[in-house]
Amino acid sequence: MKKQRRDFLKKLGATGAVAALSPFAIPQEAQAKNLIESKDSFLLNNDTPIKLALIGAGIMGTEDTNSALRHSNVELVAVCDLYKGRLDTAKQKWGDHLFVTQDYKEILKRNDIDAVIIATSDHWHKQISIDALNAGKHVYCEKPMVHSVKEGMDVINAWEKSGKVMIVGSQGVSSLGNEKAKELLAEGAIGDIVYAEGFWARMSPEGAWQYNVPQDGNEQTVDWKKYISNTKTRDWDPLRFFRWRNYLDYGTGMSGDLFVHLFSSLHFITDSYGPSKISAMGGLRYWNDGREVPDVLLGTFDYPKTEKHPGFNLSLRCNFVDGTSGTTYLRIVGTKGSMDVKWEEVVVKMNQSVISDDPFLQEQARLRGGSEARASILPPKELVYSAQRNWKGAHYDHFGNWFTAIRTEGKVAEDPVFGFRAAAPALLCNDSYFQNKFIQWDPVNMKLV
Template structure:
């Protein structure tokens, strides 16, 4: 459907009387705020013990635990093994999930286990590609945390390994499968905001934990932590527990705020508007407050150019992160179009359509005679009456129900359903590389102190 025809379709549905509001989720009313419930139905199949998908966790840190807890809520899934380089996390895994677990500090031992169907990779970013490729070659399905890769040149190896293995590989930007994203995509394609002209994304934080100053256990030493393995391909340095437990603060192991936070936004944006990503980025920022040894910025602003495609007009995107926001924190993700704006969250979507003022006011009329002003006003009044008959205004929110299982659950449900049915995942390695690549452009521009260009179709720097 062309954008012009989809807009006409949206306007037609948006002007239907509110009497049928319950059966038409597309309606935008003219003046009142409306809240419409979103719905999600799930397969209620109960699986026997013989039909379980056996999973293993590689990297049992903060995100790894949250991933596993969400994965185990999906029926027919069983955790059988956990790998981590810190012995305290292996002990914690048994506290959480039972003494029956096979635990190891060597992920290769885990990949040799025949009863493991899929692995969850929640390691530091610089290990993603190595372990993902090894797991796919070992015949395991893979769920890999975002960003899929730490460097641009690592992505093609995962794409190749997934294709050769025939296994499912899902990238873990968990908001991707949310009710909010699903409804936002539907509304955008139906012309709810007209042509997109800008994206505004921001994430403000005001806490040590939010700035990645995670606690360090009192027993951290070279005996409890396999630090040399943690370093991997990164430069060799003496044992330093801060680098291990706060790895996000170092570009040698992580990808900074761009890889940690931008990539979620790019996943949603590219999904909603069916885009392959931006073509240019310009970043600035700096280390303003959390000068604790980290070598990545705690304030980051990046501007992106999106080229015109069959699914969207050319537009600009602004991404802003502030880890020392004296306002107290908050965040937002808003698509702004020629006829409205759409604020997207995992559990809700709000569309606000305003009236575009095309009528000149006193400022621009002052140089004309009184008679000419009347003639101009009459001409504009005729045009405005015609526009009012076509365009509705107002705000409508689509809200997930209170019993919604959540975006994280939905992402794992999509992953395991794809394994069982051989279907497509919502975030395969190609999609994952495009989202990661767009985010990594911010780092490339920041450290080079210049704009950088990207080929979103072929997923490479220009």
């Protein structure tokens, strides 16, 4: 049925006679649609388990590991974290059999580890990824993959040389919502893209990076010297360790944490390499707690015309001031309508002018003739695609994509090239904000202009 609908829409687009959402293509009674069928498991029938290690056992590392272990034939062997308390917690969660250490290089030396999850603070992503690839490990690295654009090609080169499978953790790339939006855009459901916008807010207090500082978090339980060894030397500061996203030495601000998800989704849906001009404004409006990054950020971006898409503009905003909504969305606006895209849902909205493109309505008007207006059956103005309830989620599918590629020597949805092209404009938002200027970027060759 899905193939027939897709083929039908393509035929309609070829004739130019009807909008993608017509009464024929999408009956009124079928407005509530399921997205593509839930992907139960990506794993092949292989009895050999993938031996996994976690490097960075904080909030995201824990969620990543839990998602990974939902797959069959995956075993957690070791955990690394600079805070001993997380190592104790890891054994409580996943078993006393775990090898635990505060030195990630001890993880990479082990022959019984096939793959690593890297969920450290951003300033360690590059080095640990490169070291892991050089050690022959497959890598799952949390976004934004690098701490600055100058690090991107080093990771890409190490990955290409290694022959290993590396995926970047912007999990929305593996979501049903993004996949459906990509399909709809290619079918011409909303016409040609002209504009896109995204929004992300987080709930307080932890949603504003006010992460818990444990009572035993001190220099005896945290390897502070190792943590800051690749950046500025400072005296022990528990906030800089446990609330690292607030500080530029270790994190990448709101854009590196949240904009990068929106870039990843947009680039996946549109097949874009990224913007050529970047600008950002914002400010520290509410969280006056010593942080160095804004809590309100607005970004604007020029996307040049390519073989894949026409030129368009993008607007992104992120807000920690209200801290209440926990809302995220990506809206793609085309010449015929728009799509609101979430990981589990796509809402298509059509322009009013679409009605006049319907050949049925045009023909009826011709046959009726005369000056007296007559009521018509109108096409739906809004169409909602929703994930099936048994869908296991984007995190699950993203790990499944990685594990399948490891087992089959295949490809992943978000390799380091894709990951860097999504990370670069997010990181350059910070440069634009702090330098108070436009940033020119070459998205094809992945370098500053």
